[in-house]
Amino acid sequence: MNKILVKISAAILITTAVSSCVTTNAEGIKQVTYKKNALSGERTKIDWAVAVKGDCSARVIPELRILQAPQHGTVDIVHEKIDGRFHGTYAKCTGKDVQGTSAYYTSKKGFIGSDKVIVRNSYKDGVVVDGVAEINVVR
Numbered sequence: 001m002n003k004i005l006v007k008i009s010a011a012i013l014i015t016t017a018v019s020s021c022v023t024t025n026a027e028g029i030k031q032v033t034y035k036k037n038a039l040s041g042e043r044t045k046i047d048w049a050v051a052v053k054g055d056c057s058a059r060v061i062p063e064l065r066i067l068q069a070p071q072h073g074t075v076d077i078v079h080e081k082i083d084g085r086f087h088g089t090y091a092k093c094t095g096k097d098v099q100g101t102s103a104y105y106t107s108k109k110g111f112i113g114s115d116k117v118i119v120r121n122s123y124k125d126g127v128v129v130d131g132v133a134e135i136n137v138v139r
Helices: 088-093
Strands: 003-008 011-016 021-024 030-039 044-053 058-060 063-068 073-083 097-107 113-122 128-138
Touching (some): 044 073, 058 097, 063 073, 097 113
Parallel strands (some): 030 128
Antiparallel strands (some): 073 097
């Protein structure tokens, strides 16, 4: 799984992205488009965000909010412990649970096809990333 990493002073921010394309929207906000697979009617994590300090504790709890809701399902945003996979200086934090925020998608029961969700990741320090999840819902 590919990750988008943004390093800020003594912290690292992570958001999930698989097969991603990075662009900038009209507001100047970084937009990461990625594809996810989901089973029809089942809860699937489509995005998550954490921000850690050098000691691997949470720097802030990132805020996720839905900018564009899915047409064929729902998204739940939850604060939970996340096992991040970190690189470089923060590799030592891999495998340690850190408090963060996740977005879970659930399609309508029986729906098969494509759906799309846009999730805004805000880190309370000016860093904002929009995740565009293109979801392939299968049986």
